[in-house]
Amino acid sequence: xxxxxxxxxxxxxxxxxxxxxxxxxxxxxxxxxxxxxxxxxxxxxxxxxxxxxxxxxxxxxxxxxxxxxxxxxxxxxxxxxxxxxxxxxxxxxxxxxxxxxxxxxxxxxxxxxxxxxxxxxxxxxxxxxxxxxxxxxxxxxxxxxxxxxxxxxxxxxxxxxxxxxxxxxxxxxxxxxxxxxxxxxxxxxxxxxxxxxxxxxxxxxxxxxxxxxxxxxxxxxxxxxxxxxxxxxxxxxxxxxxxxxxxxxxxxxxxxxxxxxxxxxxxxxxxxxxxxxxxxxxxxxxxxxxxxxxxxxxxxxxxxxxxxxxxxxxxxxxxxxxxxxxxxxxxxxxxxxxxxxxxxxxxxxxxxxxxxx
Amino acid sequence: xxxxxxxxxxxxxxxxxxxxxxxxxxxxxxxxxxxxxxxxxxxxxxxxxxxxxxxxxxxxxxxxxxxxxxxxxxxxxxxxxxxxxxxxxxxxxxxxxxxxxxxxxxxxxxxxxxxxxxxxxxxxxxxxxxxxxxxxxxxxxxxxxxxxxxxxxxxxxxxxxxxxxxxxxxxxxxxxxxxxxxxxxxxxxxxxxxxxxxxxxxxxxxxxxxxxxxxxxxxxxxxxxxxxxxxxxxxxxxxxxxxxxxxxxxxxxxxxxxxxxxxxxxxxxxxxxxxxxxxxxxxxxxxxxxxxxxxxxxxxxxxxxxxxxxxxxxxxxxxxxxxxxxxxxxxxxxxxxxxxxxxxxxxxxxxxxxxxx
Numbered sequence: 217x218x219x220x221x222x223x224x225x226x227x228x229x230x231x232x233x234x235x236x237x238x239x240x241x242x243x244x245x246x247x248x249x250x251x252x253x254x255x256x257x258x259x260x261x262x263x264x265x266x267x268x269x270x271x272x273x274x275x276x277x278x279x280x281x282x283x284x285x286x287x288x289x290x291x292x293x294x295x296x297x298x299x300x301x302x303x304x305x306x307x308x309x310x311x312x313x314x315x316x317x318x319x320x321x322x323x324x325x326x327x328x329x330x331x332x333x334x335x336x337x338x339x340x341x342x343x344x345x346x347x348x349x350x351x352x353x354x355x356x357x358x359x360x361x362x363x364x365x366x367x368x369x370x371x372x373x374x375x376x377x378x379x380x381x382x383x384x385x386x387x388x389x390x391x392x393x394x395x396x397x398x399x400x401x402x403x404x405x406x407x408x409x410x411x412x413x414x415x416x417x418x419x420x421x422x423x424x425x426x427x428x429x430x431x432x433x434x435x436x437x438x439x440x441x442x443x444x445x446x447x448x449x450x451x452x453x454x455x456x457x458x459x460x461x462x463x464x465x466x467x468x469x470x471x472x473x474x475x476x477x478x479x480x481x482x483x484x485x486x487x488x489x490x491x492x493x494x495x496x497x498x499x500x501x502x503x504x505x506x507x508x509x510x511x512x513x514x515x516x517x518x519x520x521x522x523x524x525x526x527x528x529x530x531x532x533x534x535x536x537x538x539x540x541x542x543x544x545x546x547x548x549x550x551x552x553x554x555x556x557x558x559x560x561x562x563x564x565x566x567x568x569x570x571x572x573x
Numbered sequence: 574x575x576x577x578x579x580x581x582x583x584x585x586x587x588x589x590x591x592x593x594x595x596x597x598x599x600x601x602x603x604x605x606x607x608x609x610x611x612x613x614x615x616x617x618x619x620x621x622x623x624x625x626x627x628x629x630x631x632x633x634x635x636x637x638x639x640x641x642x643x644x645x646x647x648x649x650x651x652x653x654x655x656x657x658x659x660x661x662x663x664x665x666x667x668x669x670x671x672x673x674x675x676x677x678x679x680x681x682x683x684x685x686x687x688x689x690x691x692x693x694x695x696x697x698x699x700x701x702x703x704x705x706x707x708x709x710x711x712x713x714x715x716x717x718x719x720x721x722x723x724x725x726x727x728x729x730x731x732x733x734x735x736x737x738x739x740x741x742x743x744x745x746x747x748x749x750x751x752x753x754x755x756x757x758x759x760x761x762x763x764x765x766x767x768x769x770x771x772x773x774x775x776x777x778x779x780x781x782x783x784x785x786x787x788x789x790x791x792x793x794x795x796x797x798x799x800x801x802x803x804x805x806x807x808x809x810x811x812x813x814x815x816x817x818x819x820x821x822x823x824x825x826x827x828x829x830x831x832x833x834x835x836x837x838x839x840x841x842x843x844x845x846x847x848x849x850x851x852x853x854x855x856x857x858x859x860x861x862x863x864x865x866x867x868x869x870x871x872x873x874x875x876x877x878x879x880x881x882x883x884x885x886x887x888x889x890x891x892x893x894x895x896x897x898x899x900x901x902x903x904x905x906x907x908x909x910x911x912x913x914x915x916x917x918x919x920x921x922x923x924x925x926x927x928x929x930x
Contacts (some may be wrong), residue, residue: 243889287690406895409870410886411768417870417888426889433870433894435768436794437826441862441900444828469794472829479832501811505798513766513774513790516873518885526885528875531766531774532600534782537790538763543798 217380217387217394219246219426223385225352225385226253226271227278237264239381244420244519254283254302257294261309266356268382268458270351270489273315274358278325279306281515284340288408291344291458299324310427318491322347348384354489355386357556362452364489365552365559368401370449373439373477375408376467377419378487378510388454388487390423392554397429405431406448410467412512436469443480451477453490455553462547462560463500468540474549481552500544513537574737574752576603576783582709582742583628584635588698589642591635593623596738601876602780611639611659618666618673625739626813627708627846630672636663637680640698649688664878670923675848679704686732699867705741716914718842719749722909722916723759727806730796732765732836733824734776735811735844740881744809745844747780749876749911754786762788763805765796769869769896793826800837808834812845812910819904819917820857821845825897831906842907847912857901870894889927 217226218357219237224476228237234257249265251257260266267277274476285300306320327336327341366372378389386394395404397511405424410416417433424431434442442448451473457465464486477484496505514531533535553560574581576594581582584593591614595606606622608614614636617623623632640659644652663677670864683700684693723729735746743751753760762781776791781788791799808830814822819841821827834841854860871888888894910917 243892244886292732323723407892409768411794413764414887417892421892422889425889431892433888435825435896436792437768437824437829437872438895438897438900440829440832441825441897442895444900467794468792468798472794472797473798473832475833475836476829479836512806513792516875516887518873518887520883520885526877526883528873528877528883528885529601530771530873530875531790532779532782535600535764535774535778535788535790538795538799540795540798543795543801 217385217418217423217426225348226268226381227266227384228348229274229278229341229344231280231360232282234275234282236260236275236510237381238265239267239419242277242381242405243418243450244525253286254279255305256288256421257282258305261306265362268377269315270355270383271381271411272310272382273318273319273346273352274305276316277319277323277347278319279338280327281344284327285337287336295331295336296328301328309422311440317535319347324552325472340518351383354556355383355388355391358388358487358489358554359386359391359395361556361558362485362554363395363399365485365554366396366401366403366450371404371406371447373408373448373473374420374443375416375453375470375473376410377415377423379420379423381419381423382454387423388489389452390420392430392452394489395425397427400548403429405429406442407431407433408436408469408473409433410469411436415467416517419554440476443476443482451482451484451488454488455492455544457497457503458486458493458553459497459500460489460493460495461499462550462553463503464502464545464547464553465503465542466503466545471545474545478549484549485552485554486550487554488555500546503544505543508536508541510539513539574742574780574783579907582625582705582740583625583738584632586635586638586698589639591632591639591757593617593632594738595622596624596776597622598882600775601880601882612634612662614639615662615666618663626672626740627660627712627740627803629667630676631708631741632676633663634676634680634704634788635674637677637684638697638701641684642694644693652688653685653695656684658773671708674835683913690806694802708740709742711913712740712745712748715844715865715911716743716752717747718913719842719911720752720756722842722911723732723749723753723758723760724838726760726765727758728804729784730765730799730805730808730830731777732796732827732830734772734780736777736780738776738780739811741815744780745846746809747777747808749798749844751784754784760786762786763796763799764788764790765792765793765826768793771873771887772824790877796830797833800833800839805839808841810840810843812843812849813899814854814860815843815845815850815910816854816857816860817850817852818856819907819910820860820900821907821910822857822860822899823902825900828900828902831902841906842872842909842911843907845913847914857903860901864914865896865898867894867896870896881910
């Protein structure tokens with residue numbers, strides 16, 4: 217992704233440090249956080265300096281590489297104990313993130329399979345880089361497939377941040393938008409601010425501004441208005457989990473946008489790697505919905521007039537809030553799911569063969 | 574309405590002062606603003622110490638009463654000039670508010686019709702009180718009719734603030750909720766926070782908390798989730814303007830909630846006095862939509878840890894926003910319009926006879 221006209225990834229390693237775009241400070245300040253060891257990397261995952269499941273997965277992979285790097289002995293058993301401890305610390309940083317487990321396990325396995333005290337470090341760093349590269353490449357492929365669906369001159373609505381910041385690069389929902397822009401298509405993006413955590417207004421808008429993609433932030437309440445008034449040609453969102461019947465769990469509000477898109481005959485696409493499908497879930501009804509802390513609704517964070525990041529209360533002290541973080545969009549509202557292999561259309565039940573682009 | 578267990582109106586007069594609940598400070602601080610003359614009343618309207626069309630209308634009516642009160646001469650022509658000046662000042666305070674014109678004209682006419690230098694002041698104050706009482710009574714009647722539609726144990730969703738604060742008392746959408754609560758019905762209210770100006774999270778939640786009506790604030794994005802999960806039995810909103818075919822202009826996001834209610838087979842009611850119907854508008858397509866300043870999206874106001882009201886920026890400095898303030902909900906999504914005369918059902922086209930309750 218471009219930041220200040222330079223190419224960046226969300227997270228990368230220059231042995232022995234892991235570097236991350238500090239997402240706690242966005243969109244107000246762009247700073248790179250340097251984690252000097254695997255413990256600091258675990259802390260960075262915990263404190264959401266890095267966020268977004270695929271990005272956390274890569275951070276976890278690099279964390280294990282750091283841990284391997286930190287080991288100075290020669291004994292395999294001690295090395296194993298050391299790495300197992302690091303595994304525990306890293307996996308505990310965000311206990312519900314599947315990608316984190318996957319990224320950590322990937323590097324652990326490659327390192328153990330190739331153990332040789334002298335060069336274990338090299339194996340580990342290579343494996344972590346391989347994991348990150350693979351992740352970026354998946355997203356790029358999603359972008360290439362999605363780009364074929366986007367016509368020149370279209371207005372696109374997106375919800376939340378399924379961007380490069382959430383991945384290693386490119387993003388999922390933002391990848392087709394990026395690739396369309398790189399292909400000189402003239403596109404315009406409506407960005408749902410995405411209350412309560414405002415990932416649209418903060419992160420998606422920031423990514424688009426950095427890439428110089430024309431966009432505007434709207435209140436989540438206004439998406440329907442723009443759809444009804446013919447201002448939106450295409451909706452694209454990411455996914456946290458997809459059931460085998462094509463029901464999609466994604467950021468709260470996705471279901472609302474999908475119903476409104478259908479009501480207004482606007483194509484509604486989900487962009488996600490195939491790994492997002494959960495073979496254990498036959499339908500969306502089986503996906504549990506995380507309820508997050510009410511303070512995400514009752515308070516807002518932003519930058520005050522002294523460029524300091526402040527938290528303010530926006531609701532009466534006597535009131536409480538309910539904060540479901542995700543919702544389920546039934547497959548019938550979804551035009552297609554854009555994966556790294558092509559576009560899957562759950563409505564037409566073309567499950568055996570992917571419809572490419 | 575109840576505030577700190579005492580009965581209040583949004584605006585009232587104790588000659589020569591007009592008193593108003595200072596809505597600039599809500600929900601964080603409850604203060605009564607005292608306007609000592611008609612110029613201060615105009616300023617209070619301008620700076621939104623008082624807001625909501627019916628409340629502004631009453632404030633304008635009281636402003637004219639103050640102006641009449643301030644006149645110490647005996648000559649009718651001079652009195653007329655004085656009152657005409659006050660009319661201009663008050664009507665200019667919020668130039669697009671129809672109710673403001675109506676409230677001011679009501680008191681002007683009654684005062685001129687009954688001019689007698691000695692008691693013009695009394696006529697004016699009486700007329701302003703009559704206007705405010707009439708307004709409160711209209712809202713109470715809307716509440717009585719709406720209450721008949723609300724069943725014991727229901728969960729009700731409302732959007733924005735169509736409450737007592739926007740009127741003189743009772744409110745429009747909140748009036749049936751109040752009356753149901755006064756009638757000991759066990760109800761629970763889901764309050765859309767209503768970005769960008771957050772009137773739900775701030776004003777509606779505050780009113781409900783003061784009345785001790787059980788409620789919870791939700792992100793606008795979550796309304797669809799709660800509807801789909803069977804948590805909402807009834808939706809009620811206010812209206813800014815209603816076309817003769819039953820299309821309703823109301824706060825941005827109303828259209829989204831109406832589509833979602835229909836999709837989930839939940840009754841969707843609009844509560845508004847008959848004066849909200851615009852005889853010049855045959856359909857919603859003719860209602861112009863006000864676009865407000867983008868800063869309402871890019872910034873948020875709230876109370877910081879030192880109990881000071883602060884404004885913070887929540888979006889990147891490079892991004893802009895689009896901010897339509899209202900949307901049009903086509904009549905086909907509306908179950909009924911609750912007026913002071915009964916419930917009008919635009920879908921069933923029972924336009925000649927109102928269906929009471």
